Amino acid sequence: MIKTKSIIGALLVSILFAAAPAMAQEGHATPEIKKEPWSFAGPFGTYDRNQLQRGFQVFKEVCSSCHSARLMAFRNLSEPGGPEFTEGQVKALAAEYEITDPDAEGGKRPGIAADRWPSPFTNDQEARDANGGALPPDFSVLAKARGTTQPFPWWILNYFTAYSEGGPDYIHALLNGYVDPPPEGAEVPEGKHYNTYFPGHALGMAPPLSDGAITYEEGESGSVPLTVDQYSRDVASFMMWMAEPHLVSRKEAGFQVIAFLVLFAGLMYLVKRKLWSRVEH
Amino acid sequence: MAHESSYVPGNVVEKWIDDRLPIIRWSKEHLMDYPTPKNLNYWWTFGAILAFMLGVQIVTGVILAMHYTPHVSLAFDSVEHIRRDVNGGRIIQAVHATGASMFFAAVYIHMFRGLYFGSYKAPREILWILGVLLFVLMVTTAFMGYVLPWGQMSFWAATVITNILGAIPVLGTPILELLRGGFAVDNATLNRFFSLHYLLPFIIAAVVALHIWALHVPGNSNPIGVEVKSSRETVPFHPYYTMKDLFAIIVFCIPFAWFVFFAPDILGHPDNYIMANSQVTPAHIVPEWYFLPFYAILRAIDFNILFIDSRLGGVIFFAGAILVLFFVPWLDTSKVRSGTFRPVFKWFYWLFVANFVMLAYLGAAAADGTVLGLPVATFSKLCTAYYFFYFLIVLPLLGRFETPRPLPTSITESVLAKHKAPAAAQPAAASTSH
Structure with a gap:
């Protein structure tokens, strides 16, 4: 009986291995997106507070002029596990923005920490009109709405490494994926920009970042390179935090839960073994 | 399994209750004393795991419903509100969403266990049929639940899957419009799916009660498939199986928590x-992993059969793949219950398992791609053919031609043989190591 099982097992395994190269060959025109080392990757990963603050600066100074982030509230920026600005900083930041509020005198009032991040356009149509017909997607959960694919059988490993950084990997690749002039044979309509990683390659967004475009605030200047690669890493991390603000506390709870379950399982095993030792089974 | 009730009311109050509604007597008989074969392996713990998962889904679901808004313009944000602003919401929502996957993982193991050990054979046909019914209810509930977050995949899954019903001749369009509450998937669809998603789990719970009732009449099957001959071959459900099942549930929770x-x-x-955006179709619409094998069968029929067009053909095979399960007790003609004693059956069975996994892989592959050098369309047809070949040809014929291995006469004999074997093997191993 065991023999038959092991033969079948061996057959299945060999089929899988034989299949791997054949399946890996199904490529698309887009090169595979590399997995980047993120501080928040894996079960032990947490956000790098300084990186989130830098990423926020990129978002505020560059991205937010076209992209909304309607689910993020100013108060989130001071919550533990995030960029952790002080409450005073957040209040001052919110006050810089005008919030549309029908109850306020004149329909506008300065922002408070409880307000959501104000959108740059009042509606989708206005956003399209200002961006050559393309709609800049909302940033709130964008980092989780994008992903990467790995060829068979490597994606199976993702379930064991808890790989959840496909979004930031894609965003980083996209921001560094502009090619100008476009490669030979690629047709890019007017007003679009060739991007290696964008599906279809014709991206409405012009390259938003350039080396040295943003000077990081005090404490950071000098120690962090002012390059597109660095900006894109920082803003991708910030976007991941925006999409998953409770990642750190979630993982902390996870360790406690799994430790408890392992201990409980061990005790239950002993209970079961003791109980069944009296029964021949 | 008929057995005498050993319950004696402990005090006046229990006696008073017992004379009016013997619920304590019933509980003791069915939840504690129920005689269970002593040779069940860990594959038999998945029944308890499934009951646990149903409880988890109902409890988390009821809490989620307190914060969720079933409206096309608010549903997506309300799910994000749960993840972001509700205390512990990220975890409750994740338990419910991944819980669906874990629930299906457990139900597939439970069903494949039944198929291997012949658990559906007389006198347990109704038990099996109720089980298949539970699977159908689970599929329906999970599908409707997946629509509720109102993301792109929610919307397009709802569109693609409800479209399937539109292929039914004459009645298709009225059913489709009734289900959607309109001509397209929209707010009315979301509302009725939310209502039904809340209703169905309680129907599942009721069918689970029937499933357990149908189990308690003939009693459990067991890995050797030979019926219990004496009470010495059973142990009371509590504490033996309550503790073993609890251990299995805790172990099951570890990957769940991961x-x-x-x-x-x-x-x-x-x-x-x-x-969700009805104006933008995702590049690649894929259902959740637990529907992939059936989705692959649906897609495999891309040709017309006589007067039946490919769309209706796909629906027939898709529905047939589930309906055929109802008839398994009569399709399998073998007198031997457990696959352990059926040398030829085992090959077909494990090929069926591999085939099912392959169907899942094909269901996720792009329709115009290739897998193992074969076009997905061709490969899917082969796997679909084997799926039905197994139920409609192999199971009916194998029982007539296969010579099963000799069966132990009783559970006691099999248990004794198992305990003798390692004892006999040990001295041999010791002598070779010198």
Whole structure:
């Protein structure tokens, strides 16, 4: 009986291995997106507070002029596990923005920490009109709405490494994926920009970042390179935090839960073994 | 399994209750004293795991419903509100979403266990049929639940799957419009799906009660498939199986917790973090992993059969793949219950398991791609053919031609043989090591 099982097992395994190269060959025109080392990757990963603050600066100074982030509230920026600005900083930041509020005198009032991040356009149509017909997607959960694919059988490993950084990997690749002039044979309509990683390659967004475009605030200047690669890493991390603000506390709870379950399982095993030792089974 | 009730009311109050509603007597008989074969292996713990998962889904679901808004313009944000602003919401939502996957993983193991050990054979046909019915209810509930977050995949899954019903001749369009509450998937669809998603789990719970009732009449099957001959071959359900099942449930919770806390989105599709938009079709519409084998069967029929067009043909095979399960007790003609004693059956069975996994892989592959050098369309047809070949040809014929291995006469004999074997093997192993 065991023999038959092991033969079948061996057959299945060999089929899988034989299949791997054949399946890996199904490529698309887009090169595979590399997995980047993120501080928040894996079960032990947490956000790098300084990186989130830098990423926020990129978002505020560059991205937010076209992209909304309607689910993020100013108060989130001071919550533990995030960029952790002080409450005073957040209040001052919110006050810089005008919030549309029908109850306020004149329909506008300065922002408070409880307000959501104000959108740059009042509606989708206005956003399209200002961006050559393309709609800049909302940033709130964008980092989780994008992903990467790995060829068979490597994606199976993702379930064991808890790989959840496909979004930031894609965003980083996209921001560094502009090619100008476009490669030979690629047709890019007017007003679009060739991007290696964008599906279809014709991206409405012009390259938003350039080396040295943003000077990081005090404490950071000098120690962090002012390059597109660095900006894109920082803003991708910030976007991941925006999409998953409770990642750190979630993982902390996870360790406690799994430790408890392992201990409980061990005790239950002993209970079961003791109980069944009296029964021949 | 008829057995005398050993319950004696402990005090006046219990006696008073027992004379009016013997619920304590009933509980003792069915939840504690129920005689269970002593040779069940860990594959038999999945029944308890499934009951646990149903409880988890109902409890988390009821809490989620307190914060969720079933409206096309608010549903997506309300799910995000749960993840972001509700205390513990990220974890409750992740438990419910990954819980669906874990529920299906457990139900597939439970069903494949039944198929291997012939658990559906007389006198347990109704038990099996109720089980298949539970699977159908689970599929329906999970599908409707997946629509509720109102992401792109929610919307397009709802569109594609409800479209299937439209292929039914004459009645298709009225059924489709009734289900959607309109001509397209919209607010009315979301509302009725939310209502039904809340209703169906309680129907599942009721059918589970029938499933357990149907189990308690003939009693459990067991790995050797030989019926219990004496009470010495059974142990009371409590504490023997309550503790063993609890151990299994805790172990099952470890990978469950891994997904909930460390990769809550890995079992879903990134597109479902984009709010539903009827004007933008995703590049690649894929159902959740647990529907993939059946989705592959649906897609495999891309040709017309006589007067039946490919669309209706797909629906017939898709429905047939589930309906055929109802008839398994009569399709399998073998007198031997357990696959352990059926040398030829085992080959077909494990090929069926591999084939099912392959169907899942094909269901996720792009329709115009290739797998193992074969076009997905061709490969899917082969796998679909084997799926039906197994039920309609192999099971009926194998029982007539296969010579099973000799069966133990009783559970006691099999248990004794198992205990003798390692004892006899040990001296031999010791002598070779010198």
